[in-house]
Amino acid sequence: MLLDRDLRFAGMNQAYLDVTQRTREELIGVHVMDVFGAAEDGPDEGASQRLEGSFRRVLETGESDHLALLHYPIRTIGDHGEAVFDDRYWSCTHTPIKNEKGEVTHILQHTSDVSELVRARPTQDGPRSALDEMLGGGVFRRAMEVEADNQRLETERRQLSDVLLNAPGFVAVLSGPDHVIQFCNEACYRLVNHRDILGSSVQDALPELGKQGHLDFLNDVYETGEPVMGRQRAFTLQHSPDGPADVRYIDFAYQPIRDENAQVIGVFVQGHDVTDVVLAAERQKLMIDELNHRVKNTLATVQSIAMQTARTHEDPRSFAEAFEARLMALSHTHDLLTKSHWEGADLRSVLEHETKAHGIGRLTLNGPLIGLSPARALSLGMVFHELATNAAKYGALAHGDGRVTVDWCVVNHQSPQLKIVWTEVAGAPVREPERRGFGTRLIERNVRHDLRGTVEMSYTGHGLRAEFTLPLETEA
Template sequence: MNIDFLELAEASPNPYVLMNRELRLVWMNRAYCAVTMRAREDIIDRKMFDAFPADPDSESFRQLRESLDHVLETGEPDEIALIRYDIARPDGGMESRYWSATHTPLHGPDGKPDYILQHTVDVTELQELRRLRDEVGVMRRAGAIQERNRNLERESQRLLEFFQQAPGFVAVLGGPTHVFQMANASYLRLVGREDIVGKTVEDALPEVVAQGFIATLDRVYESGQAYIGRREPVLLDGDHDPAHSRRVLNFIFQPISDGDGTVTGIIVQGYDVTEEVEYEGRQELLIQELNHRVKNTLAVVQSIAQQTFRNVPDSASAMATFKARLHALGAAHGLLTESSWSPASVREILDLTVAASFGPLDGRVLLDGPHFLLNPEVALALTMIVHELTTNAIKYGALSDDAGRVQVGWSVNAGDDCDVLSLTWRERGGPPVASAPREGFGTRLIRTGITSKRGTKVDLRFEPEGVVCALEVMLESGANHEPNAESPISSPIMPG
């Protein structure tokens, strides 16, 4: 789960303000602006005591200054249970206000506080009630406030821990020059640097300027539109050795907006997918090598067959049939190679096998069925069966004249423990079928059916109107419907 912690803090009903070591206000949430009656643009980048002036000799000034100095000097949190600190009203007058404040240090790479997160609670109403209640009641309320502050401090610490421990890399950039305000451990490991907070991207990562990333950040900042990078290569210097300086990343540049929609910064979040891309490249290379070897093997088998039957009388017809079967098997391997030996579509198998044997037969063969994927083993078996059916149809059946037609329909039904693929090859309009021919290798191959762990059924009938072959294959549960596929359609086979 990706959590936008900056947006979470912005939406919090509790007032938060972040100041640097110079006590300059670098960020505050909407609740803080509301409780102090100030607009963000009026106080951002101003020092605390300039934005909210107080008499340097007053108790208010002393309490706040000592608490902030304590955090900077010791690196430890500090609390002010109750402080009177008057603030200006929008009409220019001053208003007496009472506060309870918690100051939490945010440490930099050197272990020293770089920022102070102030959580402040307006307790003016409680102070007014104090005048009306006895001392016991006041102490009880003060104790409750301090407990609340402790809980809020723990909440802030948990948010920072979530940020640091996020599995993906995350960084927060501020302002139009893209200054690193925060970066988690994964981001620092990615860029191979530790000292980037407080620097601009251009200064911290100079090698990315020429790669176009600064220009992309500028467009996001100016337009307010997020940029999503998918498998984008980046070269990072850092402390990487040359073999690991090139990374491939999925990431997003997400603009950060204040209450009025003005972009104030950018969140960079993403994942390093270098190993995944390299694995896919190796896998593709291996598949291409497999395809090359299969083709070479088929060529060797064909050559052996030609040499073996060269002097055998009347073997030309058998040799032609053998070559056609090798060609169909090679085409099926090519189809599976194109999809990296992932499941292949029933429609693609039929298109490839029939068109490879007969070329364009507009309107002669009609396909009707849903988009469905078969695993490579089943796909190869179906290719060989369809090849035998089409070969018989062109020699003796519906495709042996100009009038015959072939209809191929299939459907997939989910069973209790498996899916059932039903496919029917039906020939009509060709020469009448007198009787079943002598059973040869092709017929036996068809009747053997499709290899499946759960079994297959074949019903091959030589009806007078034409051959009908009905296949029923039991597949593993979870039908492999193609993603974003349209509803079942009917279309004639086209060439190629």
């Protein structure tokens, strides 16, 4: 008889109809297990599962499947028209019928009724002839053992296939000297962007690998029988004909597959995509290098502050106060940059951080949003700290009604410049200091050397006026 892919009857010969006592109209289009499934006084659940399992294996593998001996009673019509089950033994062969694409479309079942042979088995003890041995069950017993072994191997094969299909790393089986891809799990498909590679050679399926020398590794394994392994090797994969190539870093192992004569017949490929690990290590190294650079710069700044402060403060107490204040200014800007993950800060935020201790209401900040790099934010933070400290000691902020205005804008758009004007307006006259202190020298040094700009400082009767002109930073 013939079944379709849904295990529904598609055809049968007269012998099948005779032995089952059915008509063709009763069977065509009906599911086989609905007619010949497990039933009371009929086939038990185990026999029914064996029969249906054999059909399923043919559909899944595309290969013939055999049941050497199947105890399977069938329902017939009794002498008085009642339904009865006739105890039968069968030997079954299930053969796939395929279309031009090699797809299974039907299953041909050929059965031999071996009930009489089974029932003819002699029961007496003692020596047996060859015929007695055959009829006595030796042949049947061995056939059943072979079938049991085949079923066990098929179960193990399915389990291994499931493990490989669901493995977290990629797995592929390549056959022959051309490395035809016979098996590829889901992780492998993800790696190659789900390209249709099954049944193709590696050269045809992934031509970009040949240009990178990876095909030579497979050839070496096939020719020498020696495995090849690699760690964090770069694979450039072309996910689409016109799209950009994608570089992936991969740990892999290519191992030979041998036949019963120890001849290499293929290559087993396994590995893991470790791109995320490699990129994380690169980012970590970059962060460590950047941290080292920042620490060195910070230590150099602290050393310069300590030396310059010591030159202008002979008294240890006044030195400690000035040195601590300048370190705190540096720390404030560091805190501001940390909040942005050291991607930079805007000019207004730096000004607010360095002057808020003197009362926000006494400072007026006017200007557009200007982004600063970490290095420029640190330099301007120190400059604004010195200006605010000087104003609090000697200038406008030393008097209760004094005020400070900070204006900034972008000038000269052909060669953009950032212009910052610090203006103090005190309620009482302010005298220009008789000597240049460390604060003044620090401001001039930071502006000219670190910021590559210019500064002009002058004293009016109300306090200091400082005008800064700096090249405007760009994203580049």
